[in-house]
Structure formats: C-alpha cells, structure tokens
Amino acid sequence: MLKRKWVYTGLAALVVGLATAGWAIQGPDFAGRNLSGLEGDVDRGAYVARLSGCIACHTDVKSGRGVLAGGTEIETDFGSFFPPNITPHPEDGIGDWSLDDFSRALTLGLDPDGKHYFPSFPYPFYTRLGDQQIVDLWAAVQSVPAVDGGPPPHGLRFPFGFHEGVGVWQRMFFEAGELDPVPAKSDSWNRGRVLAQGPAHCGACHTPRNLLGARIESQRYEGGEGPGGEKIPAITATVLEERGWTKEDLIYALRTGVMPDGDNFGGSMAEVVVDGTRYWTDADLSALAEYIFHPEVN
Amino acid sequence: MKASTRLGLLAGGAAIAFALGAFAHGKATGVVKERMDFMVVLKDANKTVADMMRGKTEYDPEKVREAARAMAAHGGESMTRLFPEGSLEASEAREEIWSDWDRFSKLAENLFVYATALEKTANNERAPVGAPSGGMMSGGGMMSDGGMMSGGGTMGGQEQMPSREMLAAMPPDMVFLHVNDTCSACHKDFRREEK
Numbered sequence: 001m002l003k004r005k006w007v008y009t010g011l012a013a014l015v016v017g018l019a020t021a022g023w024a025i026q027g028p029d030f031a032g033r034n035l036s037g038l039e040g041d042v043d044r045g046a047y048v049a050r051l052s053g054c055i056a057c058h059t060d061v062k063s064g065r066g067v068l069a070g071g072t073e074i075e076t077d078f079g080s081f082f083p084p085n086i087t088p089h090p091e092d093g094i095g096d097w098s099l100d101d102f103s104r105a106l107t108l109g110l111d112p113d114g115k116h117y118f119p120s121f122p123y124p125f126y127t128r129l130g131d132q133q134i135v136d137l138w139a140a141v142q143s144v145p146a147v148d149g150g151p152p153p154h155g156l157r158f159p160f161g162f163h164e165g166v167g168v169w170q171r172m173f174f175e176a177g178e179l180d181p182v183p184a185k186s187d188s189w190n191r192g193r194v195l196a197q198g199p200a201h202c203g204a205c206h207t208p209r210n211l212l213g214a215r216i217e218s219q220r221y222e223g224g225e226g227p228g229g230e231k232i233p234a235i236t237a238t239v240l241e242e243r244g245w246t247k248e249d250l251i252y253a254l255r256t257g258v259m260p261d262g263d264n265f266g267g268s269m270a271e272v273v274v275d276g277t278r279y280w281t282d283a284d285l286s287a288l289a290e291y292i293f294h295p296e297v298n
Numbered sequence: 299m300k301a302s303t304r305l306g307l308l309a310g311g312a313a314i315a316f317a318l319g320a321f322a323h324g325k326a327t328g329v330v331k332e333r334m335d336f337m338v339v340l341k342d343a344n345k346t347v348a349d350m351m352r353g354k355t356e357y358d359p360e361k362v363r364e365a366a367r368a369m370a371a372h373g374g375e376s377m378t379r380l381f382p383e384g385s386l387e388a389s390e391a392r393e394e395i396w397s398d399w400d401r402f403s404k405l406a407e408n409l410f411v412y413a414t415a416l417e418k419t420a421n422n423e424r425a426p427v428g429a430p431s432g433g434m435m436s437g438g439g440m441m442s443d444g445g446m447m448s449g450g451g452t453m454g455g456q457e458q459m460p461s462r463e464m465l466a467a468m469p470p471d472m473v474f475l476h477v478n479d480t481c482s483a484c485h486k487d488f489r490r491e492e493k
Contacts, residue, residue: 257482262345266485
C-alpha cells in the first residue's frame with residue numbers, strides 16, 4: 001500500500017514537472033501589437049534603423065554583399081551568432097514575412113513559426129519601439145534590394161543551441177512593451193531614456209550579464225563584455241565624470257567617434273558611431289546624453 | 299551592496315585599469331614603444347583639431363595646419379614601418395594587421411591623404427558636423443557616401459575616396475571627419491580592445 005502511494009506521488013510529481021517544463025519552454029504569452037491603420041514611411045524607418053543599429057549588425061560591409069544582407073560573426077560565451085539576411089529576398093531574407101511577423105520578431109522575440117529568438121538579437125530593447133516606428137522600420141527594410149544567400153546558421157555550444165530554452169529565459173528575464181514615461185521628467189530626458197533602453201540598446205554591451213546571459217539591471221552601464229570578449233567600458237554618469245567626460249563630449253564622440261582625449265573609438269563602438277549615432281539628430285544625441293548623465297536611480 | 303560601496307569599487311577598478319594601461323605602456327620596448335609614443339603624438343594633434351572643430355577652443359587655421367602636418371607625417375609608410383610582422387609583445391596591435399596588410403597599408407595611406415587635405419582646406423568655409431541633411435534615402439547625407447540605408451561610411455575601407463578636387467572643396471570639418479573615420483576603421487580592425 002505504502003509502495004503504491006510512493007508510485008502515485010512520483011507519477012504526480014513527474015506530471016507536474018513535465019507540465020511545468022512545457023509551460024516554461026512556451027515562453028511568456030505577451031500580446032502582439034495592433035498595427036492596423038498605420039502607414040509606413042521609408043525615410044522615417046531609415047532613421048529608426050539608424051537609431052537601432054540594424055545596419056551595423058546585419059551588414060557585412062567588407063563582403064560588399066549589400067545592406068542588411070547578413071552580418072559578421074558575433075562571438076560570445078555561448079557560441080557564435082550570425083545576424084541573418086533581412087533583405088526582402090523571399091527565401092534567404094524576410095521577403096515572405098508580413099508586418100505582423102516583423103512586429104512579433106522585434107517586440108516579442110518570436111519568428112513566424114513561433115520559435116523564440118536568441119536574445120543576441122536585441123528584441124528585449126526593440127520591444128520599447130513605438131507602433132509607428134515599427135511600421136516605418138518595416139517600410140525601410142522592405143525598400144532595400146533583395147540579396148540572396150547569407151551567413152551560416154548560429155553555431156552554439158551545447159546546451160545553448162536549444163531554442164526551447166529561450167522560452168524559459170524569456171519567462172525569467174524578458175519584459176515586453178513600451179516604457180511608460182516618467183511624468184516628473186522632461187520630454188528630452190524621457191526621449192533619452194527610451195533611446196538608451198530601447199533602440200540604441202546601450203545596455204546590450206555596457207551592462208554586465210549573469211551566467212544565463214541576462215543583463216544585471218542593478219549594475220546598469222557598469223561595463224560588460226562585447227563581441228569576441230572585447231572589454232566594454234562603464235558609462236555610468238559617475239565613471240564618465242571621473243574620466244572628465246561632459247555631456248558635450250559624449251555628443252561629439254557619438255557624432256564623430258572622437259573621444260575627449262583625441263583618441264578614436266575602436267572595437268564595436270566604432271561601428272555604432274559610423275553606422276548609427278552619426279545619423280542621429282542633434283536633439284536625439286542631446287537627449288541620450290542627458291539621460292546617460294542623469295539616469296533614474298535603480 | 300550599497301551604492302556608495304559599488305561606486306567605490308568602480309572608481310577603484312577604473313584606477314587599477316588606468317594603472318595597468320600605464321604599466322603596459324611603460325613595459326613596451328623597441329618598436330612597440332616607438333609606435334605607442336607615435337600614437338600619443340597623433341592623438342594629441344587630433345585633440346587639438348577636435349577641440350577647435352567643436353568650438354571648445356577658438357578655430358585657428360594655422361593651428362589646424364600645424365596639427366594636420368603632424369598627422370600627415372604619421373600616415374603612410376611612417377606608420378606601417380613601425381609594424382614589423384609579429385611585433386605583438388606588450389602591444390595593443392592585432393595579428394590581423396599582417397594577415398590583412400593591404401587594408402592596413404591602405405588605411406595608413408588614407409590617413410596621409412586626408413590629413414594632407416585637412417592642411418589644405420583649413421581656410422575653407424566651415425560647416426560644423428551635424429546630422430545628415432536631405433532625404434533619408436536619397437543619399438544626400440553630409441557624412442555618408444550612400445544615405446541612410448547604406449552600409450559603411452568609411453568603416454569598410456572600401457569606399458570610393460573623394461577625388462582631390464572634391465576634397466579640396468570640402469569644409470575642414472568634413473575632411474577632419476574623414477581623418478577620424480580612417481583612425482576608427484583602423485582601430486576597429488587592428489587594435490585590440492582589452493579582454
């Protein structure tokens with residue numbers, strides 16, 4: 001009798017365990033955006049692309065294969081990621097996607113089949129984009145020439161290659177949706193906050209990550225590790241000020257790549273400037289710098 | 299951990315990193331030391347011009363020319379001769395310098411060309427660097443060769459270099475940007491960021 005009781009208990013535990021695992025790997029059930037009625041604008045979308053670093057990551061300039069036709073290898077502790085071809089090519093790019101597919105990818109980290117993207121694709125940041133920005137970006141991405149071929153699939157180390165694990169990761173670490181403005185702060189500060197925590201995805205490199213690759217938000221911008229083990233410096237207001245940086249220095253550096261001591265950015269930041277922040281409006285650079293120097297208290 | 303403790307640790311970390319950097323610099327000898335000193339001269343000349351370009355100090359064409367001459371003197375073979383194959387000890391240089399020597403040499407040559415152009419355009423009409431004007435997709439961006447949805451800028455080192463006439467007609471601010479894009483492209487591909 002006692003033995004049977006243990007068997008039932010074990011079976012029940014197994015069922016609960018499997019059900020929990022099944023629930024966990026499905027990932028969170030966030031609602032998609034309702035984008036109906038919005039018209040995309042290619043020029044505005046191109047600007048969103050520059051805010052978001054799409055071109056820097058998804059283009060291999062040296063190969064000459066074309067804009068958004070796939071980027072170069074990103075080496076991480078989990079293995080190598082290859083930013084895919086996102087030109088309108090129907091087989092090798094995203095030419096057969098719908099706007100809703102694009103929106104789900106950007107804001108929920110889901111591919112058209114419902115599989116979870118690895119967060120090397122910074123959708124935890126792009127989820128902060130507004131509806132109109134998503135529609136505009138879609139228009140811009142569709143406007144580039146379709147290119148065939150592309151980089152190889154990701155090459156991840158065991159056990160990180162399982163997409164199912166990303167559902168669990170999302171349940172633990174992913175929060176979807178736009179940021180609510182902070183009413184007590186100015187419009188430019190709020191704009192800077194959205195830029196930093198959204199499209200510019202500063203924290204993707206400048207915030208350290210835990211063993212599961214999630215950002216440690218209590219150490220936001222305290223420095224991290226970039227592609228290939230590159231050491232990424234801290235950009236907290238305290239550290240920047242200790243190093244003699246001012247808001248104007250940061251704006252100039254993001255526009256030109258020149259740091260206050262006359263040195264130039266190298267590493268991935270050089271790419272961020274040349275393919276991204278250089279194109280920002282003065283107002284957006286100023287807003288970002290304002291936020292970086294006066295962030296909210298964690 | 300208290301915020302003050304964390305800040306203290308950060309400040310300490312920054313100080314240690316600075317000290318290690320200084321130590322690495324001090325440890326270098328021979329050609330590696332020579333090129334590190336060479337880069338410091340280049341950096342200082344760049345700062346002099348950058349401060350004028352951004353209005354931190356008064357724009358003085360003669361000082362721009364002087365700094366541009368110093369930068370040009372550090373381009374081309376003056377630069378490449380300091381990178382004998384395999385000279386990596388106590389160095390920030392990456393091995394890719396020698397596996398992609400053509401590109402490294404081209405960037406060094408570009409530095410010479412752009413710095414020389416800066417010297418010649420120092421008296422041209424100024425046009426402070428700002429966001430690109432014109433249509434986002436039209437290619438009219440002041441700082442790009444291809445517009446908002448093009449890749450590259452000068453990062454790839456494969457862009458068509460402006461003709462001598464085009465360079466001569468540019469505002470010094472734009473020429474200076476070309477100088478710095480060349481430096482950034484070189485740092486991106488050939489300078490080791492700390493691991």
